[in-house]
Amino acid sequence: MGWGAPKQAWKKGPWIHEEDELLTEYVKFHGEGRWSSVSTSTGLNRSGKSCRLRWVNYLRPGLKRGHITPEEEGIIADLHALWGNKWSTIARYLPGRTDNEIKNYWRTHFKKERSSLKQQKRQAQMLNIEQQQPRQTDKEETAAAVKGGGSTEHEDQCMAVMPEEAASLLDEYLMNEGLWWNQQQQQVNHPYYQHAGNCSNSNIAMQTQPAAYYSYGGEGGYIF
DNA sequence: AACAAGACCAACCGCCACCAC
């Protein structure tokens, strides 16, 4: 598929400083996009796909480097509970962070917690069976899962009724309004939230607010 | 000091959607 001449033996592996400079210069003059012509314009022996990735994940101005903050971690956890593995969507609400970064972070931090939670749940269920007691109620299960950053059937149901259009609507609305958010602003009158309000799980309904609700860097934040 | 295991991160791959022709 695409991305320049497919038969060409593109260079792979880590980028060197000179390559970064060539790519940066190219983007400076031509803007983002037209990645397949980077190699012909710059002499860079990299596929367009590789160039795009390097730019988006590493060279693009405004990228934040360094550790994910606790605030960002909270946002990631909540948005993941809401959208699942929609890394690029989640990344939109974390200025300066890339989808790749968030994805990596999730895998190394939350996956662990999640698997241990599953293990705990399994143990609890075994205990229930052993003690011939009724199963944990859905409510308790949900609360435990949300607390632990895991997912439940309830969440899956909620995610099912909160498709991409909802997120797009939110994006469009916020962009049109040019909204800046601070800690005083706690609610937004938007169909997205009304939709979320129908969700049977109050925890999840609460979690439909984060994009607009969260402050960023401790003193207000912005979208995009 | 040496080694192993785990954590972290950059980069690649395959797939899909969109668009122009």
Added chain:
DNA sequence: AGTGGTGGCGGTTGGTCTTGT
């Protein structure tokens, strides 16, 4: 309507760094 090019996304891999023993 079909096809190919392009852009983008999510999953995975592999190398490097850090930490514990």
